[in-house]
Amino acid sequence: MISALAITYNEAHNIERYIKSLSFADEIIIVDSFSTDATEAIAKQHNVTFIKRVFDDFSSQKNYAISLAKHDWVTFFDLDEVIPEALSKELITTVESTPKEKAFLVNRDYHFMGKRIKYSGFQTDIAVRLFDKNHCKYNGQLVHEAIKTSAPIGKLKHHLKHQTxxxxxxxxxxxxxxxxxxxxxxxxxNVRPNLYHFLFRPWYRFMHQYFFRFGFLDGKEGxxxxxxxxxxVFKRYIQLWTMYRNID
Structure with missing residues (x-):
């Protein structure tokens, strides 16, 4: 038995395809951050549990969704991820085999502007997408949240398509x-931004992805x-600087 969970905000362009791709699940729960488009209307045309919750951060939103799941095993795919049939079948057979692992990684094939991106830092794009809720939760980070667990972690064979x-x-x-x-x-x-953050950090991010992670091999898209x-990265520190300006 599998609960498929998702968090949404203005995903009208993805929600129909996404819900249909979760046909393998025994329940589908969507926690929405008060979308202003047709996300809710489209979702409610299907057999899903649709709940609204004010968004605070990704970890909290996802951990709240986990608390609603009826079943121990849950999936947590992003709305811009495409789940192929082979992966759906592997999810079911994995859970039915009562594995010793309590979380499973899935490779993500990254697509951008219609092109499969093989480099640019995405050649090792992998994330937990199936786990036992009794042994796993999100780590509390506001963004780039990840599953935290002390249990063994496995890896599934089939990939998913990340159509970002x-x-x-x-x-x-x-x-x-x-x-x-x-x-x-x-x-x-209490990190205060300075010239190092404004100049070096963005420069290093570009150099790291484009040269050290071979982004130039992905052409203009890279x-x-x-x-x-x-x-x-530059905007991150501009926003941080603005926060301090507002209190100084």
């Missing part, structure tokens, strides 16, 4: 949200990804 790009503005908006949450985390740690990610 809908349009440039959407992608940039997503990175801006991440930058804001990362700035909030740094603010809580350059765009590396540039936008570097700029998101």
């Amino acid at each position: 790009y809908t349009d440039f503005d959407n992608y940039n908006q997503k990175l801006t949200q991440y930058s804001k949450l990362q700035a909030e985390a740094l603010f809580k740690k 350059f765009i990804i590396c540039y936008v990610h570097a700029f998101s």
Whole structure:
């Protein structure tokens, strides 16, 4: 028995396909951050539990969804991830085999602007997507949250397709949200930005992804990804600087 969980905000363009891809699950629970598009209307056309909750951070939102699951084994896929039939079958057979592992990693094939990105830092893109809720929870990070567990972790054979790009503005908006949450985390740690953060950190991010992680081999798409990610680092510290300006 599997509970499929998801968190959403303005995912009308993905929600129909996503729910259909979860047909392997015994229940589907969606925790929505008060979407302003048709996400709710589309979701409620299907047999899902749809709950609204104010978004505070990714870990808290996902851990809340886990608390609603009826079954021990849960999946937590992102809305821009495509679950192939082979992976769906593997999820079911894995749970039915009562494995000693309590969490399973899945490789993600990253796609951007219609192209499969093989480098640019995404050649090792992997994340836990199936786990036993009794042994796992999200680690409390505001962004780039990850499953925390002391139990053994396995790895599934089949990959999923990470279709992150809908349009440039959407992608940039997503990175801006991440930058804001990362700035909030740094603010809580009393980190004050300086020229090192504004100049070196974005430069290093670009150099690391484009050269050290071979982003140049992904062509113009690789350059765009590396540039936008570097700029998101710059925005993180601009937002952090603004937070201090508001209290000084």
